[in-house]
Amino acid sequence: MPARSSAADPDPAVRSAVRTALSVSVATGLYGVSFGALSVAAGLDVPQTMALSLLMFSGGSQFAAVGVVGAGGGIGAVVATAGLLGARNGLYGVQVAPLLGASGWRRLLAAHLTIDESTAVATAQPTPAATRAGFWWTGAGVFVLWNAFSLLGALLGDALGDPRRYGLDAAAGAAFLALLWPRLSGDDRRATRTVRVVAVAAAALALALTPVVPAGVPVLAAAALAVVVGALDGGGAGAGRGPGGGAGAGGGDDDAAPVVTP
Amino acid sequence: MWWAVLAASVVVLATKVAGHLVPRALLERPRVVRTAALVTAALLAALVAVQTATGGGALALDARLAALAVAAVALLLRAPFVLVVLLAAATAALLRWLGLP
Known part of the structure; x- marks a missing residue:
């Protein structure tokens, strides 16, 4: 149980995991300020902003939801965009669930705390005890700080007034670029090239569709493009076509690795 | 707006739970x-x-494009997330103060 492990734990691997968890929590929590400010700039009020941080609790999906709202997208586009961006959390859950061995309400709590950062810290630990400590401390730390700083950002954004005057509308694009950036590089050169090509094509497609379809649809069309490429693309590191082979599973694990924002 | 907020949150949360439950x-x-x-x-x-x-x-096309360029440079220089966002906002705010759209 997480409550037993702490910075005072005699196990050095656990102590190290907790230290990592705390520094990741502070770094991630801080950019909750930008989420809160962007959310109210997009037209959500403070309670709605906090509902996203408390209930959705997944940075990329939250930024996407307010981005689509800000662009004038309908409820379907908001749900679909946030949901698709949150799909990777499901894959993280598949990875961390067997490492945590949680059951009952703890399993539900673990699921809610399964995000890029907690998965990254957990899977980087050398021992099972450190893995559990890393997951719970990162998940809980990010949750507390992310929500605290979301609230601060939302209140600040509310007080500032016209978001354009402070360049807050430009901050949204920069936030998405910062979330995308670490995904554009990786060890597998072929997979990385595919990701880059799809990213550029997705941006071009979204811009081309914007004048002709309702708000929110261009972003979903970009996701559809990625699904088609993913379905047609032959393979990853192994270059072979063997479905579910040993090498393929290894490459798959690499691709599922969570990417922590800078 | 509340419906969009709650529905999207439920979908994202359900995805997380599914990841922990499905084989x-x-x-x-x-x-x-x-x-x-x-x-x-x-x-x-x-x-x-x-x-x-x-x-x-x-x-x-307006000040946001220049702000994004500044953000890209900041990312190339490995600036942290908060700084990237702040620099972009400051760039757009400055350009608008100078009279750009």
Whole structure:
């Protein structure tokens, strides 16, 4: 149980995991300020902003939801965009669930705390005890700080007034670029090239569709493009076509690795 | 707006729970994993484009584009997330103060 492990734990691997968890929590929590400010700039009020941080609790999906709202997208586009961006959390859950061995309400709590950062810290630990400590401390730390700083950002954004005057509308694009950036590089050169090509094509497609379809649809069309490429693309590191082979599973694990924002 | 906020939150939360409950073999196929990574990158790239170069259902070039360029340079220099966002906002605010759209 997480409550037993702490910075005072005699196990050095656990102590190290907790230290990592705390520094990741502070770094991630801080950019909750930008989420809160962007959310109210997009037209959500403070309670709605906090509902996203408390209930959705997944940075990329939250930024996407307010981005689509800000662009004038309908409820379907908001749900679909946030949901698709949150799909990777499901894959993280598949990875961390067997490492945590949680059951009952703890399993539900673990699921809610399964995000890029907690998965990254957990899977980087050398021992099972450190893995559990890393997951719970990162998940809980990010949750507390992310929500605290979301609230601060939302209140600040509310007080500032016209978001354009402070360049807050430009901050949204920069936030998405910062979330995308670490995904554009990786060890597998072929997979990385595919990701880059799809990213550029997705941006071009979204811009081309914007004048002709309702708000929110261009972003979903970009996701559809990625699904088609993913379905047609032959393979990853192994270059072979063997479905579910040993090498393929290894490459798959690499691709599922969570990417922590800078 | 509340409906969109709650529905989207429920979908994202349900996805997390599903990841912890469904059998491993169902989701951990290389093709599924690869496609999920591509979808994430495509959505983020499309959001960058839409947030930076469109407004009111049309293409729009303004101070946001310069702000994005500054953000890209900051990312190349490995600036932390908060600094990247702040620099972009400051760039757009400055350009607008100077009279750009």
